[in-house]
Amino acid sequence: MSSTAQTATEIRPFNVSIPEDELADLRRRIAATRWPDRETDASQGVQLETIQALAAHWATDYDWRKFEERFAALPHFITEIDGVDIHFIHMRSEHEDALPLIVTHGWPGSTIEQLKIIDPLTDPTAHGADSADAFHLVIPSLPGHGFSGKPRETGWDPIRIAKAWMVLMERLGYTQYVAQGGDWGNAVTEQLALLKPEGLLGIHTNMPATVPPDVSKALATGGPKPDGLSGEEEKAFEILKHFFATGVGYANEMANRPQTLYAIADSPVGLAAWMLDHDERSYQLIAGAFAGNPGGLSRDDVLDNVTHYWLTNTAVSSARLYWESHLAFFDVKGVEIPVGVTVFPDELYPAPQSWAEKAYPKLVHYNRVEEGGHFAAWEQPQILSQELRDTFRSLR
Amino acid sequence: MTGRVETPTEIRPFHIEIPEKQLDDLRRRIEATRFPSKELVEDRSQGVQLATIQELATYWGTEYDWRKVEARLNALPEFTTEIDGVDIHFIHVKSEHENALPLIMTHGWPGSVIELLDTVGPLTDPTAHGGRAEDAFDLVLPSLPGYGFSREPTEVGWNAGRVAQAWAELMHRLGYTRYVAQGGDVGAAVTDAMGRQAPEGLLGIHMNLLVTVLAGPQPAESEQERAAADQLATFRESGFGYFLEMATRPQTISYALLDSPVALAAWLLDHDTDSYYKISRAFVEGEPVGNLTRDHIVDNITLYWLTGTGASAARSYWEDGQALAQALASGLAPPAISLPVGFTTFPGEIWRTPRSWAEKAYPNLTYFNEVEKGGHFAAWEEPQLFAEEMRAAFRSLRNGGSS
Numbered sequence: 115m116s117s118t119a120q121t122a123t124e125i126r127p128f129n130v131s132i133p134e135d136e137l138a139d140l141r142r143r144i145a146a147t148r149w150p151d152r153e154t155d156a157s158q159g160v161q162l163e164t165i166q167a168l169a170a171h172w173a174t175d176y177d178w179r180k181f182e183e184r185f186a187a188l189p190h191f192i193t194e195i196d197g198v199d200i201h202f203i204h205m206r207s208e209h210e211d212a213l214p215l216i217v218t219h220g221w222p223g224s225t226i227e228q229l230k231i232i233d234p235l236t237d238p239t240a241h242g243a244d245s246a247d248a249f250h251l252v253i254p255s256l257p258g259h260g261f262s263g264k265p266r267e268t269g270w271d272p273i274r275i276a277k278a279w280m281v282l283m284e285r286l287g288y289t290q291y292v293a294q295g296g297d298w299g300n301a302v303t304e305q306l307a308l309l310k311p312e313g314l315l316g317i318h319t320n321m322p323a324t325v326p327p328d329v330s331k332a333l334a335t336g337g338p339k340p341d342g343l344s345g346e347e348e349k350a351f352e353i354l355k356h357f358f359a360t361g362v363g364y365a366n367e368m369a370n371r372p373q374t375l376y377a378i379a380d381s382p383v384g385l386a387a388w389m390l391d392h393d394e395r396s397y398q399l400i401a402g403a404f405a406g407n408p409g410g411l412s413r414d415d416v417l418d419n420v421t422h423y424w425l426t427n428t429a430v431s432s433a434r435l436y437w438e439s440h441l442a443f444f445d446v447k448g449v450e451i452p453v454g455v456t457v458f459p460d461e462l463y464p465a466p467q468s469w470a471e472k473a474y475p476k477l478v479h480y481n482r483v484e485e486g487g488h489f490a491a492w493e494q495p496q497i498l499s500q501e502l503r504d505t506f507r508s509l510r
Numbered sequence: 511m512t513g514r515v516e517t518p519t520e521i522r523p524f525h526i527e528i529p530e531k532q533l534d535d536l537r538r539r540i541e542a543t544r545f546p547s548k549e550l551v552e553d554r555s556q557g558v559q560l561a562t563i564q565e566l567a568t569y570w571g572t573e574y575d576w577r578k579v580e581a582r583l584n585a586l587p588e589f590t591t592e593i594d595g596v597d598i599h600f601i602h603v604k605s606e607h608e609n610a611l612p613l614i615m616t617h618g619w620p621g622s623v624i625e626l627l628d629t630v631g632p633l634t635d636p637t638a639h640g641g642r643a644e645d646a647f648d649l650v651l652p653s654l655p656g657y658g659f660s661r662e663p664t665e666v667g668w669n670a671g672r673v674a675q676a677w678a679e680l681m682h683r684l685g686y687t688r689y690v691a692q693g694g695d696v697g698a699a700v701t702d703a704m705g706r707q708a709p710e711g712l713l714g715i716h717m718n719l720l721v722t723v724l725a726g727p728q729p730a731e732s733e734q735e736r737a738a739a740d741q742l743a744t745f746r747e748s749g750f751g752y753f754l755e756m757a758t759r760p761q762t763i764s765y766a767l768l769d770s771p772v773a774l775a776a777w778l779l780d781h782d783t784d785s786y787y788k789i790s791r792a793f794v795e796g797e798p799v800g801n802l803t804r805d806h807i808v809d810n811i812t813l814y815w816l817t818g819t820g821a822s823a824a825r826s827y828w829e830d831g832q833a834l835a836q837a838l839a840s841g842l843a844p845p846a847i848s849l850p851v852g853f854t855t856f857p858g859e860i861w862r863t864p865r866s867w868a869e870k871a872y873p874n875l876t877y878f879n880e881v882e883k884g885g886h887f888a889a890w891e892e893p894q895l896f897a898e899e900m901r902a903a904f905r906s907l908r909n910g911g912s913s
Contacts, residue, residue, distance in 0.1 A: 115845025159762030373557030377766030
């Protein structure tokens with residue numbers, strides 16, 4: 115800390131250090147969990163066997179300090195924007211001409227989703243890529259998430275967050291930059307693109323909002339699929355239809371009554387279950403990790419993120435983002451600047467190229483990759499890093 | 511216990527005695543609650559307000575005495591009997607009046623038999639409660655499977671239709687050959703199903719929630735119809751989270767409902783706007799509306815906690831969701847109800863059912879009334895008024911048929 119009076123626009127270094135008694139309290143609560151009986155059908159949500167395996171690992175072998183040490187070694191900062199303290203990781207590349215990139219996480223994620231892409235993006239030559247592809251990385255925590263402050267007033271929707279990101283990049287002195295996100299990170303990134311800040315050259319998304327109006331309407335009303343869909347489009351329609359029919363309970367509750375979820379503030383296992391139950395394929399991936407078959411996410415990856423939510427007590431404040439937002443998640447927003455899209459096969463829906471081309475008139479990159487799902491950066495950091503290099507090469 | 515071999519159809523007396531250490535554990539957990547930050551609005555639009563839940567938690571953890579309601583329950587004749595593989599708990603109070611009409615009443619979610627306790631006196635002993643001897647009922651109050659002291663099903667398939675079949679078996683087992691049925695909320699779904707199944711002996715039904723609206727749009731021409739349609743639309747748009755979560759992923763929310771008393775309390779409080787504000791008022795302002803006192807509310811929540819039924823009760827929504835999806839996919843209309851149906855609209859209900867909607871759902875509507883007060887938990891909130899509705903709705907069905 116400097117000795118001068120702090121101004122609101124100051125950028126302060128931030129250090130992560132959780133008191134030991136909070137970790138002891140967490141372990142105590144996990145050990146004291148009172149369990150329900152087993153589900154009577156696998157479709158009823160997070161399965162007892164999975165969550166008990168998670169709890170057993172969490173209360174005994176799992177070591178938050180291991181993660182904290184790695185996390186604290188990164189350059190963390192906090193700056194107040196629009197009345198809220200925004201936490202961010204700011205990793206500059208050693209390559210001078212690196213392109214500044216702001217990457218936004220989603221729910222139930224955090225900056226932890228992005229840790230594995232820091233090295234490949236800031237230090238490409240150590241990862242088989244060219245120095246011309248280097249990025250300076252800015253990875254903020256959404257308001258109400260992680261180590262960012264919790265808004266005390268309503269209005270913090272993705273549009274307001276995008277405006278804050280504009281201020282952040284400006285405050286960091288970046289006059290030309292690009293942006294990336296999936297999930298809420300995509301919502302914020304697309305809103306940033308709609309604001310057309312002078313320095314924003316383009317965006318990349320791994321969860322694009324491409325659903326055409328007639329398809330969106332059919333999905334909302336439960337109507338039949340619109341005529342004239344291609345095979346790929348029909349597949350996307352069917353997947354979305356299934357998702358809206360069976361997979362949006364969590365989102366609906368958080369959009370309607372986030373405050374009712376005292377559950378996820380008071381019970382570690384309650385929180386873990388709520389966070390695991392996002393989409394069917396990421397749940398399968400995580401359940402696999404706790405059954406001894408890890409894929410793109412390890413047990414520790416998952417628990418680092420859940421523990422991060424627990425220790426910051428941000429489960430409910432993060433849920434409020436669903437309440438705040440009035441944007442349809444997958445509808446076309448009218449982004450006019452250059453866009454790169456990567457379709458990961460296990461994402462909520464596979465955006466067809468035909469939809470992406472209509473949604474983003476300046477589509478500079480579209481690629482369907484072989485592996486990965488909703489948490490692209492977290493699951494497949496090398497693939498996503500390569501996608502970002504390929505997308506933004508022409509915009510440098 | 512008798513000396514003979516127990517058969518599954520045996521009716522066994524039931525007595526509640528919760529070990530003290532479970533109550534200690536509950537108080538300990540309430541005291542250790544970790545709360546989130548306060549909501550950002552001045553009303554319930556973000557959910558159960560922090561001030562409300564903290565008042566509830568303080569009362570629950572310090573002054574509240576479970577033993578009082580336990581004694582109240584134990585003072586009633588309680589039984590369990592196994593039906594279709596599940597132990598069903600029920601209260602069975604016979605009237606002292608000879609020609610009393612047997613009535614099976616079914617609670618809903620987030621309720622329990624506790625909702626119905628204060629109707630026992632007026633219904634079984636009408637002369638002591640402003641009624642006449644010929645208005646008496648023999649009362650059967652079962653706990654839904656997976657709720658309260660009924661056991662939870664260990665297999666899928668326990669939707670409202672299957673519960674309805676179990677209730678017919680229960681009434682048969684109790685020796686009732688002529689009876690009526692009543693319900694609100696999930697209890698209304700069960701009662702509606704009983705009406706469609708029309709088991710032998712069932713003379714008629716009464717409901718205080720129109721469950722048929724969930725299957726499709728209703729007419730919105732008259733002023734009353736439009737008002738009800740608006741209420742229903744508001745519910746679907748902004749009050750449906752708990753419903754959808756329990757209908758699709760009951761197990762996911764259940765981990766917290768079993769592990770955190772305050773999580774359970776908040777989840778149970780956040781049902782409908784009218785009842786939420788009534789309950790909130792009881793805690794924040796210390797002024798109960800009707801019979802919704804702090805104790806009655808906490809009695810019900812504590813029953814869910816002590817029986818550990820947060821998950822199994824939530825699962826009943828999943829079961830009914832599966833049944834509804836199958837029915838819609840089949841394209842077949844459910845069997846019509848030809849039995850006499852009574853309906854009472856309580857003004858605070860989620861949607862204020864107009865007579866026209868009730869007539870459309872039940873062509874043989876023999877009784878309809880809209881009363882002055884009460885809401886979703888009609889029997890719980892206004893037991894005397896509710897009992898008067900039962901008397902009026904079923905009067906024409908007494909002594910009919912066989913005599």
